[in-house]
Structure formats: C-alpha cells, structure tokens
Amino acid sequence: MSDSAADGAYGTEGTRKEPGLPVGAGDGTRAVRAGLPEPVKHEPTLPGPVFAAHFHLPGDPTGPYTYGRDENPTWTLLERAIGELEAPGQESVETLVFASGMAAISSVVFSQLRAGDAVVLPSDGYQALPLVHDQLQSYGIEVRTAPTGQDAQLEVLDGARLLWIESPSNPGLDVCDIRRLVEAAHARGALVAVDNTLATPLGQRPLELGADFSVASGTKQLTGHGDILLGYVAGRDAEAMAAVRRWRKIVGAIPGPMEAWLAHRSIATLQLRVDRQNATALALAEALHGRPEVTGLRYPGLPDDPSHKVASQQMRRYGCVVSFTLPSRARADRFLEALRVVDDATSFGGVRSTAERRGRWGGDAVPEGFIRMSVGAEDPADLVADVLRALDETAH
Numbered sequence: 001m002s003d004s005a006a007d008g009a010y011g012t013e014g015t016r017k018e019p020g021l022p023v024g025a026g027d028g029t030r031a032v033r034a035g036l037p038e039p040v041k042h043e044p045t046l047p048g049p050v051f052a053a054h055f056h057l058p059g060d061p062t063g064p065y066t067y068g069r070d071e072n073p074t075w076t077l078l079e080r081a082i083g084e085l086e087a088p089g090q091e092s093v094e095t096l097v098f099a100s101g102m103a104a105i106s107s108v109v110f111s112q113l114r115a116g117d118a119v120v121l122p123s124d125g126y127q128a129l130p131l132v133h134d135q136l137q138s139y140g141i142e143v144r145t146a147p148t149g150q151d152a153q154l155e156v157l158d159g160a161r162l163l164w165i166e167s168p169s170n171p172g173l174d175v176c177d178i179r180r181l182v183e184a185a186h187a188r189g190a191l192v193a194v195d196n197t198l199a200t201p202l203g204q205r206p207l208e209l210g211a212d213f214s215v216a217s218g219t220k221q222l223t224g225h226g227d228i229l230l231g232y233v234a235g236r237d238a239e240a241m242a243a244v245r246r247w248r249k250i251v252g253a254i255p256g257p258m259e260a261w262l263a264h265r266s267i268a269t270l271q272l273r274v275d276r277q278n279a280t281a282l283a284l285a286e287a288l289h290g291r292p293e294v295t296g297l298r299y300p301g302l303p304d305d306p307s308h309k310v311a312s313q314q315m316r317r318y319g320c321v322v323s324f325t326l327p328s329r330a331r332a333d334r335f336l337e338a339l340r341v342v343d344d345a346t347s348f349g350g351v352r353s354t355a356e357r358r359g360r361w362g363g364d365a366v367p368e369g370f371i372r373m374s375v376g377a378e379d380p381a382d383l384v385a386d387v388l389r390a391l392d393e394t395a396h
C-alpha cells in the first residue's frame, strides 16, 4: 500500500477525520458512513481487516502502528465509527475497543480505582458485576451497591471516586436519571461511567448526559448477529482515557482484527436493526400487556412502565429487550420449549430472537419464572404470534 493510501485509509493515531456528513444527517446516514476513511482510488470503502502482530518499524519506535497489542488500523476505523455515534461532533472524545464488554468494564474500573477508594456499583446490574465487586474488595477498594431505579445511588455517593451506572439495567430494565446522578457525582468529585449496552449509542448518549465514560458490550445489539464478542470505552477526559489505554496494553484484552472489521461492517445496519427490533419489542410488550399469566412485564417504551418517564427524557430508543414473569419455573420452561422462532439462548440484541429463564444462572435476584426476551428482526406479526401461541399452548 502506498503512503497516501495508508494515510487515506486510516489517518493517524488519535485523530478522527471529519465524517463530512450533511448537517443534521439522520441516524441511518450516520450509521452507514460511521468511521469510513476518505475514499482512496482502487481501495475498498471499508478497508479489510489488517492481520498484523507487528508493523514495519525502522528507527525510533513511534506510532501510529508499532505492535499489534497497542494499535491496529482496523481498530482505528472501528473506534472512529463508535466515537461518531456515541459523541457526534465531539472531536475530543476518545474511543477504545476491547475483546469483550467485560474487558471494557474492567479497564475502566481497574484503571481508575486505587486501594482506599470507594465505588458505587448497581445491585441489579449485569450478573458478572458481583465478580468485579469481589475482586475490587480484595484490592482494598470499598464497594457500595444501590439499585438502579429511583436514583437510589444518591444515598451512597458521598466520598465515592467512581459511580457505575447501568441504565436500562439488565435484566430488570430499570432506568435512572443519568443527568441528575452525574451532577450529584461531579459535585462530590466522583467520575461517572454508564454501561450503554442495552440502549446502544442510537438509543442513548451518556457522554451528552454528562457522564465521563460510556462503556458497552458490543457483543449485543451494536454488532447484532450473535457471532462476535466486543467491548468499548468512549471517554472525554484525556488523562482518564490514557489510563484505560494503558490498562488495555497491560492486560492485552484486545479484539482480533476480524472481529473488529465484522463489528464495523455490522454498524452500517445499526439503525435498520435497532428501529425494527425496538418497534417489535414494543409491539410484543403491548401484546403481553393484560395476559393473565404474565406479571412484572417491563419495557421502558411502554407508557405505563415505571421506567418510562425518565427513559423518555434521556433515551432516543428504548431497546430490544422485554422482560416478564410466568407463574412458575415449569411454566417458563414449557413456554421456552414451545417457541418456534425464538431460540432458548442467553445474550441479547441479535437479529434472531432469543429468550431465557434468567433464574437458571442463579446470579440475578429474579423470580423462577422470570423471562428475558430479546426481540430480533423477524416479521413482527410472526414473532408476536409465536409468543402468544406458546403461551396458549402451555397454559395447562
């Protein structure tokens, strides 16, 4: 590749090219163009994955590309794409990609906290957070927990160094007022990180709500095909992000170039997928509303959901996950088995609908009959009919 092609394709470390979009471009336009380099004659629109453990490096070892654990041109384009969606027009925001959502979460938590610090974690968040909790405690960090709903975190903020928010929470779909919590945390000198996995950057932009970090598992709806693991951290504070980058280098929790490229390719359809999946999720929630065997129905887009008011103030889309409870574990298992176009599988956000009895893992404080359903891109009528049929067939 010629010098000019290399420059054109990837730019240089730490810089983000202007996407050159029309002012006010919509989410679909921004998604299909996110992170694309300036066009270079005879080069593909999205350059292919760069498989390299090391790069030619005569003389002084200066970047942008030296060693494959530190930087990779395929990551650069993906990081630019995610940054453009998480923080449109905010050139100072830096984005780093990771091997998984947990790698991204760990990079923030373990790079920002020291022995003697205090951190506030959600008590109802993703089920691997208790592992993080225990690890932090073993390092002499005080861990406080609070539920996501009703901004309960305010009670335990004094003296904390970091507030970790997961909104909407997984699997309970509670929502907190991010802007209000950020203001309270910043007034006390605490940093704020928001797990934006469930919303995706098209559903919520935590950095615009004042957060210091937007962190997510790209394994879910961001990439949306259930075939790769990925994570990212977007942050505006250069010093804090330098520590996150350093952590990535130390731990080496980096995505493979193929995964990074697949993720970038998938982001082109993010708006299509999100709009379809989220609209069907609302239709499904409405269809479940009022079913006698369904209790605890949650979807932040439902006007009477306890999360709806706050969600509608800070979210642009409400996600593709619906949760509800069936009368017993046996009924929930029968229901899952009766579904035909919904796979019994964990995770969420993919184009193929999945559902699971969340209690089978033992990590969430949910009833035995609690179902987390992730709505895919099937025809809405087919999906709703399948769910209602499965409910009817397993009534006795």
Ligand SMILES: Cc1ncc(COP(=O)(O)O)c(C=O)c1O
Residues within 6 Å of the ligand: 100, 101, 102, 103, 126, 166, 170, 195, 197, 198, 216, 217, 218, 219, 229, 230, 231, 347
């Ligand atoms: C809200 C949330 N955050 C983080 C993660 C972890 O992501 P990963 O599985 O990519 O490590 C998950 C996984 O389900 C999640 O639901």
